[in-house]
Amino acid sequence: MGLTLIPANLHAQESGISEAIIKPVGNWELSSLFDISGLELEQYPHFFTIFNARWDPVKQDKNGWINIERKRGTADVSAYGAYARSFFICQDQLNCGFNIEFSEEICVFLNGKLIIRKENKPGNPSGPTKIEAVAHRGLNELFIFIISRSTDWKFRILSSQVLAPLPSDHSVARITWETEATMLTPESAIYDPENEIYYVSNYDYMYYTKGYPTGYVSKVSPDGKIVELEWIRGLFAPTGLCVVGNKLYIVVRNGVVVVDTRKGNYISQYDVPDAVFLNDITADSLGRIYITDSSTDPAKPDIYIIENKQIKPWLQSDAISNANGIYEYHGKLLVGNNGEGLFQAINIKDKSIETICSLGPGTIDGIRIDNHGNWLVSHWEGKIFRISGSGMITEIFDSGPKDYNTADFEFSAESNTIIIPTFLGNKVTALKIN
Numbered sequence: 358m359g360l361t362l363i364p365a366n367l368h369a370q371e372s373g374i375s376e377a378i379i380k381p382v383g384n385w386e387l388s389s390l391f392d393i394s395g396l397e398l399e400q401y402p403h404f405f406t407i408f409n410a411r412w413d414p415v416k417q418d419k420n421g422w423i424n425i426e427r428k429r430g431t432a433d434v435s436a437y438g439a440y441a442r443s444f445f446i447c448q449d450q451l452n453c454g455f456n457i458e459f460s461e462e463i464c465v466f467l468n469g470k471l472i473i474r475k476e477n478k479p480g481n482p483s484g485p486t487k488i489e490a491v492a493h494r495g496l497n498e499l500f501i502f503i504i505s506r507s508t509d510w511k512f513r514i515l516s517s518q519v520l521a522p523l524p525s526d527h528s529v530a531r532i533t534w535e536t537e538a539t540m541l542t543p544e545s546a547i548y549d550p551e552n553e554i555y556y557v558s559n560y561d562y563m564y565y566t567k568g569y570p571t572g573y574v575s576k577v578s579p580d581g582k583i584v585e586l587e588w589i590r591g592l593f594a595p596t597g598l599c600v601v602g603n604k605l606y607i608v609v610r611n612g613v614v615v616v617d618t619r620k621g622n623y624i625s626q627y628d629v630p631d632a633v634f635l636n637d638i639t640a641d642s643l644g645r646i647y648i649t650d651s652s653t654d655p656a657k658p659d660i661y662i663i664e665n666k667q668i669k670p671w672l673q674s675d676a677i678s679n680a681n682g683i684y685e686y687h688g689k690l691l692v693g694n695n696g697e698g699l700f701q702a703i704n705i706k707d708k709s710i711e712t713i714c715s716l717g718p719g720t721i722d723g724i725r726i727d728n729h730g731n732w733l734v735s736h737w738e739g740k741i742f743r744i745s746g747s748g749m750i751t752e753i754f755d756s757g758p759k760d761y762n763t764a765d766f767e768f769s770a771e772s773n774t775i776i777i778p779t780f781l782g783n784k785v786t787a788l789k790i791n
Contacts, residue, residue: 381421382499382514384522386412388440393504401469404720408738410440421513441501444717445520446750451492454517456485462504463512468497468698469718495714496523496750525752529791533774534581536785543778543785545765547598549618554578555767556605557778557785558595574607577785589616597637597765601644608635608648627668633657637765641685641705647671649680653696676710682765684724693721700734714748723766728773735763754788
């Protein structure tokens with residue numbers, strides 16, 4: 358498939374806009390309202406905050422304004438906040454001009470990067486604020502953090518470009534089975550063809566409160582029965598899984614544990630004491646194992662390799678930040694670059710990095726290839742995208758209304774089914790796609 362390199366940096370400046378402002382930005386979702394005390398206003402929210410924000414579609418008036426109604430009640434709150442977001446697709450990198458109008462105070466982010474924070478004086482609102490910014494080829498997100506200390510609370514954003522909404526087609530996917538919700542924040546799934554079983558890592562996201570390793574790996578049958586809930590126990594917050602022959606590689610916080618899939622016996626462990634957050638894992642055709650480190654520290658390795666029974670850094674690049682999902686396909690490592698919101702490919706031979714498309718801010722977790730050569734990619738927060746070889750993105754599933762996540766999934770080519778660990782849903786869901 359042909360890939361196009363896209364610059365990862367985003368430029369924004371407050372200035373006059375050469376192109377005419379033609380259309381209000383639409384397709385907004387609004388969060389629940391909250392007290393802003395103690396919040397860092399210029400910080401894009403943590404992914405748990407995004408997931409728990411209780412998003413609802415919100416209508417604009419005929420002029421594009423979004424008016425937010427709220428009641429203070431009796432709470433002693435000096436200021437309230439709300440998040441709003443709008444997703445749009447670009448066929449190529451695009452220079453956008455925006456007119457931003459608001460009451461009181463606002464922070465505006467494009468693809469997770471702050472492009473402006475501004476405050477209007479009470480009773481003396483300023484005119485439109487004009488911003489120029491660069492959107493990526495692929496999926497982009499405008500994100501608003503708007504603050505109110507009175508009863509007046511509204512905003513609108515006009516764009517110099519017509520911003521196409523994210524295409525979605527949920528009719529191509531349907532849930533065929535779900536396990537019982539007895540797991541402990543399942544994070545990753547992998548199929549073992551020799552034993553005809555799925556392994557599911559149970560992360561236990563509250564592990565840091567317990568003082569001892571509480572994670573485990575479950576066995577799940579292809580028809581959704583939990584065969585053995587705690588097959589491998591005593592793991593330190595396990596995430597990514599990989600099967601090579603009769604060995605199961607399990608990513609834990611301090612390294613990689615290797616287990617015999619036939620007997621369930623511990624074989625060995627590879628320690629990485631300097632890692633920040635080892636996350637996902639994959640193997641190439643030669644049996645070499647690659648592990649991502651979800652670090653934002655540019656001085657830390659982004660990917661480690663297990664080769665010749667040794668683990669060592671394999672890639673450290675300024676083009677990768679907060680690497681998460683990883684999957685080997687035809688000599689390339691497909692990687693989710695959470696730091697820049699990019700879906701990328703790394704050539705294993707020369708380590709050159711190409712960008713397939715932007716997926717906007719979010720935790721790029723599961724990556725697989727479907728039976729038609731499309732990429733399947735999940736955002737942990739709840740969405741699964743199908744991406745064509747030309748980079749066309751379609752949302753095929755959204756678990757947000759179901760209050761669970763779409764973590765590091767597996768894909769069964771035989772049954773054309775995505776096997777989704779739902780993390781906070783404490784179960785595994787099978788999603789058959791057309």
